[in-house]
Amino acid sequence: xxxxxxxxxxxxxxxxxxxxxxxxxxxxxxxxxxxxxxxxxxxxxxxxxxxxxxxxxxxxxxxxxxxxxxxxxxxxxxxxxxxxxxxxxxxxxxxxxxxxxxxxxxxxxxxxxxxxxxxxxxxxxxxxxxxxxxxxxxxxxxxxxxxxxxxxxxxxxxxxxxxxxxxxxxxxxxxxxxxxxxxxxxxxxxxxxxxxxxxxxxxxxxxxxxxxxxxxxxxxxxxxxxxxxxxxxxxxxxxxxxxxxxxxxxxxxxxxxxxxxxxxxxxx
Amino acid sequence: xxxxxxxxxxxxxxxxxxxxxxxxxxxxxxxxxxxxxxxxxxxxxxxxxxxxxxxxxxxxxxxxxxxxxxxxxxxxxxxxxxxxxxxxxxxxxxxxxxxxxxxxxxxxxxxxxxxxxxxxxxxxxxxxxxxxxxxxxxxxxxxxxxxxxxxxxxxxxxxxxxxxxxxxxxxxxxxxxxxxxxxxxxxxxxxxxxxxxxxxxxxxxxxxxxxxxxxxxxxxxxxxxxxxxxxxxxxxxxxxxxx
Amino acid sequence: xxxxxxxxxxxxxxxxxxxxxxxxxxxxxxxxxxxxxxxxxxxxxxxxxxxxxxxxxxxxxxxxxxxxxxxxxxxxxxxxxxxxxxxxxxxxxxxxxxxxxxxxxxxxxxxxxxxxxxxxxxxxxxxxxxxxxxxxxxxxxxxxxxxxxxxxxxxxxxxxxxxxxxxxxxxxxxxxxxxxxxxxxxxxxxxxxxxxxxxxxxxxxxxxxxxxxxxxxxxxxxxxxxxxxxxxxxxxxxxxxxxxxxxxxxxxxxxxxxxxxxxxxxxxxxxxxxxxxxxxxxxxxxxxxxxxxxxxxx
Numbered sequence: 001x002x003x004x005x006x007x008x009x010x011x012x013x014x015x016x017x018x019x020x021x022x023x024x025x026x027x028x029x030x031x032x033x034x035x036x037x038x039x040x041x042x043x044x045x046x047x048x049x050x051x052x053x054x055x056x057x058x059x060x061x062x063x064x065x066x067x068x069x070x071x072x073x074x075x076x077x078x079x080x081x082x083x084x085x086x087x088x089x090x091x092x093x094x095x096x097x098x099x100x101x102x103x104x105x106x107x108x109x110x111x112x113x114x115x116x117x118x119x120x121x122x123x124x125x126x127x128x129x130x131x132x133x134x135x136x137x138x139x140x141x142x143x144x145x146x147x148x149x150x151x152x153x154x155x156x157x158x159x160x161x162x163x164x165x166x167x168x169x170x171x172x173x174x175x176x177x178x179x180x181x182x183x184x185x186x187x188x189x190x191x192x193x194x195x196x197x198x199x200x201x202x203x204x205x206x207x208x209x210x211x212x213x214x215x216x217x218x219x220x221x222x223x224x225x226x227x228x229x230x231x232x233x234x235x236x237x238x239x240x241x242x243x244x245x246x247x248x249x250x251x252x253x254x255x256x257x258x259x260x261x262x263x264x265x266x267x268x
Numbered sequence: 269x270x271x272x273x274x275x276x277x278x279x280x281x282x283x284x285x286x287x288x289x290x291x292x293x294x295x296x297x298x299x300x301x302x303x304x305x306x307x308x309x310x311x312x313x314x315x316x317x318x319x320x321x322x323x324x325x326x327x328x329x330x331x332x333x334x335x336x337x338x339x340x341x342x343x344x345x346x347x348x349x350x351x352x353x354x355x356x357x358x359x360x361x362x363x364x365x366x367x368x369x370x371x372x373x374x375x376x377x378x379x380x381x382x383x384x385x386x387x388x389x390x391x392x393x394x395x396x397x398x399x400x401x402x403x404x405x406x407x408x409x410x411x412x413x414x415x416x417x418x419x420x421x422x423x424x425x426x427x428x429x430x431x432x433x434x435x436x437x438x439x440x441x442x443x444x445x446x447x448x449x450x451x452x453x454x455x456x457x458x459x460x461x462x463x464x465x466x467x468x469x470x471x472x473x474x475x476x477x478x479x480x481x482x483x484x485x486x487x488x489x490x491x492x493x494x495x496x497x498x499x500x501x502x503x504x505x506x507x508x509x510x511x
Numbered sequence: 512x513x514x515x516x517x518x519x520x521x522x523x524x525x526x527x528x529x530x531x532x533x534x535x536x537x538x539x540x541x542x543x544x545x546x547x548x549x550x551x552x553x554x555x556x557x558x559x560x561x562x563x564x565x566x567x568x569x570x571x572x573x574x575x576x577x578x579x580x581x582x583x584x585x586x587x588x589x590x591x592x593x594x595x596x597x598x599x600x601x602x603x604x605x606x607x608x609x610x611x612x613x614x615x616x617x618x619x620x621x622x623x624x625x626x627x628x629x630x631x632x633x634x635x636x637x638x639x640x641x642x643x644x645x646x647x648x649x650x651x652x653x654x655x656x657x658x659x660x661x662x663x664x665x666x667x668x669x670x671x672x673x674x675x676x677x678x679x680x681x682x683x684x685x686x687x688x689x690x691x692x693x694x695x696x697x698x699x700x701x702x703x704x705x706x707x708x709x710x711x712x713x714x715x716x717x718x719x720x721x722x723x724x725x726x727x728x729x730x731x732x733x734x735x736x737x738x739x740x741x742x743x744x745x746x747x748x749x750x751x752x753x754x755x756x757x758x759x760x761x762x763x764x765x766x767x768x769x770x771x772x773x774x775x776x777x778x779x780x781x782x783x784x785x786x787x788x789x790x791x792x793x794x795x796x797x798x799x800x801x802x803x804x805x806x807x808x809x
Binding site for chain 2: 647648650651652655748749750760776796
C-alpha cells in the first residue's frame, strides 16, 4: 500500500518535471494570450516608482509600463521589485518585462536581454550636508557613505574611491541614516537626488560633486526573447522620437536631463 | 595558500561554480571581515545578555514593587515584539534623538545592534534564570540564612551557582538563537556575514553558491557553540538534579 | 509557620516538594498561588504595558510633529491614511505565520517520530535534519527558499504559481519543523518508561503504544512550548520584508519612502510595534495560563 502511494507521487513529480521542460513558449505570445502584461518596477524609489496610500504603484516607470501595455492592447499588472531580486524575477519568468531603474552594464547583459536604445540615464552623485564642504570625490576617502544594497556603483566606490560603504536595504533607511548623521553623504542616482532636494527639509543639503559613472538605464526582457526585445526596441525609439520621456520628466518634477534631449534629437 | 585559491578559480572555469570569496582578493577580505564581525557580535551579545539576565533575575526578586514591575514590563515588551522592529526602533528612532551638538550620532550602528540584541536575548535569559532560581530548594536558602549570609551573598554564592547549572540547557538554546539572530543586523548595515554575502552576490551574481556558503558557515559556527556548551553542561552537571 | 506560608496564607508547611503526599485540594491551592506569584500577571501590570507602549508611540508622534515643518498634515492623519495598507500587510504576516505553523507542525511531528525510530538510518537522518534546520539562521533559510525555489511549477500541464509569500511560508516552516520535532521528542522522552512497559505487557505493538497511549499524554506537555514557538514565528514573519514580500514591514518602508518626511520613522515603527504587541501579548498570557494549568508534578 505504501509502495503504491510512493509510485503515484513519483510519477506525478516526473510528469511535472517533464511538463516544465515542454512548456517553452514565447513571452510575447504568452502575454497576448493571457491578456495581461506583468512588469516589474520599483515601489520604494520616488519619483520613479512608489506607492500611493491605496497600495497602487505610481511614478515615472509605471507610466512607461502603462504605455507598453496600451501598445500591446493588454492589461497591466505591476510587481514591486528591488535591486537584489529584479534580475532573478525576470529570469524565473515571474515578470515579463523589467523597468526598474537598472543601469545597463556588460555583466548584466550576460544574464538578461537589455533593450537598445536605453530609455534613461543618470550618474552617481552624493547628497551631503552643505557644512561638510565637499568639493571632490577624493575627500570621501575613508569616510562613511550611505549606499543602497545591490547598486552597481557600490563596488567601484568602495574599491576605487576608498569609501567606507554603509549599505541599507531601502531608500527610507538610507535617507534616515543621512539625516541622523550615521554617514557623511548618500551616494545615489543624481536624478533621484535632484528630485529629493526639491523638498524643504533638505535645504541644508546639497549635491556638490560632479556626477561620475554616467550610466544609461536599460529595460530588460528575459534572455533569448528576441521578438519581445525587438518590439520593446521599437517602443523605446518611439518614446524618444515623440518626446514622451521628457513629458514624463515634467509630470514627475524631474529635472530635465541632457540624455533625454540628446536622444530626442538623435531619433527625430 | 595561493595554490588553494587558484584551485577555486579552476573550479569556476571548469564547472561554473563561482566561489569568488576564495579566489578574488577583495571578496576574500570582505568575507573574512564579515565572518569576524559575526563572531564579535555573537560573543559580545552573549556576554551582555547573560549579565542582563543575572541582573534582571536579581531585580525580579526585589522587595520594591516598582523595580519588579519595571523588569516585568521590560520582559513583556522585548518578548512580544519582533527583534527586527526593535533594531529599527533603536537605530533609526532613538538614534535620531541621541546626537552630539555637531549632529553626528553618539552610538554607531554596531553598538546599537549589540544593545538591541543583548536586550532581546536578555529578556529571555531573565525568564530562564528565574525558573532556575525557583528550582533551588528553599531549604538550601534557609540554611544559608541560618549561617548568616546576607541576601546578596546568598544570591551570588549559593542560589545563583545552582540556578545557573540547572538552567544551562535552556540557556544554551537561547544563546544558539542569539547567534542566529545576529543576521538581523544586516538591515542596519552592520557588516556581518549575511550583509557581506549579499554584497558579494549582487556584485558577482553568484547567489546559489553564496547561499550554500552561508548555510555551511552558520552551521559550523553554531555547531562550535553547541559543542562547547554541551561540554560545559557535562562538566557542570549537579548530581541528583535534572536528567 | 514559616515566612513563606504566612505570605501565601496557606496552612501548608512551606513550598514543594513536601515529604508526604497531601490531599489534592491543598496541592491545587498552592499551585494556583505559586502560579500567581511566579509571573502570571495581574490586571495592573497589563495596563501598565499598554500605557508604556502608548507613551512611546505618542512621544514618537510628538517628536515627528516637532521635526516636520508647517504645511504638512499631522502625524496621526498620515498614519491613518496609510493604515489600510499596513493592515493588509499585517494580515499577510498572520497568514504566513498560521500557514507556516501548520505545515511545520505536521512535518515536525513526523520528523519527531522519526527521531525516536528504531531503525538507525532513519533516526540518524532525522537527527541530522532537525539539527541542520535548528542551527541555520531563519533569515538565511528564508533567502534560500526565496531565491532557489522556482516561481511556478507545471504539474500535468497545469501551471501552479508559487507566489512570494508562499515561498516565505515554506522558508519559515523549515525551522518550525525542526523545533516541533525537538518538542515532540522531548515530550515523548519525558513520559516514564513504565508506560511503555505496561503497554508492552498488554500486547500493544509500537505504533499502537505511540498513538493510543504516549501521544495523548504528550499533547498537554507540548502545548506551552508550541505556543511559545508560534509567538516567535509571528515575530519572525517580518523577516519576509527583507526578501521583498509585501507584508507589514515592507509596506511601512514603502509608505515611509513615499512620504519621505523626516522624523516619521519613530512614529511608524512604534505603530508596527503596537500592532505586533497587541497580537502576541494575549498569546503569551494564554501560554502562561496553560503552563500553570498543565504543569506536571514531578
